[in-house]
Amino acid sequence: MSDYTMNSKDFYKALADQKLIGSHCKFCDAYAIPQKSICPKCHQQESEIIEFSGDGKLVAYTVISVPPVMMAEAGYDAKNPYCVGIVELVEGPRISAQILDVDMHHPENIKIGTQLRMTTITRGEDEKKVTYLAFRPI
Numbered sequence: 123m124s125d126y127t128m129n130s131k132d133f134y135k136a137l138a139d140q141k142l143i144g145s146h147c148k149f150c151d152a153y154a155i156p157q158k159s160i161c162p163k164c165h166q167q168e169s170e171i172i173e174f175s176g177d178g179k180l181v182a183y184t185v186i187s188v189p190p191v192m193m194a195e196a197g198y199d200a201k202n203p204y205c206v207g208i209v210e211l212v213e214g215p216r217i218s219a220q221i222l223d224v225d226m227h228h229p230e231n232i233k234i235g236t237q238l239r240m241t242t243i244t245r246g247e248d249e250k251k252v253t254y255l256a257f258r259p260i
């Protein structure tokens with residue numbers, strides 16, 4: 123029995139517990155992240171919550187130097203850019219997340235296929251605190 127439900131808030135609750143959850147369809151074997159009660163592939167409602175290993179590889183990325191307000195408030199700008207990537211989990215599904223510890227100032231050094239492992243970043247204070255998914259090279 124999982125501690126988490128299909129409620130989208132539980133995806134963030136799991137991240138705060140350092141866990142990456144999603145759903146697995148018992149009908150067609152597809153995975154979804156974040157978790158979805160209706161399978162995005164076969165549209166059956168036979169999904170169960172699963173915990174991903176947190177390992178994956180980089181399949182696409184972009185380095186952002188003109189950030190949206192939330193990221194600007196977190197201290198990112200042209201001098202301190204950040205990387206957002208699409209990560210393909212070893213279980214198959216893809217998710218976008220911030221990529222840490224890569225060469226933001228020389229994006230040409232960031233390699234597609236880099237092996238990554240999940241981590242989290244917490245932003246905000248007290249009750250506004252939110253834990254976000256991130257990855258870093260293994």
Ligand SMILES: [Zn+2]
Nearest residue numbers: 147150161164
């Ligand atoms: Zn399915």
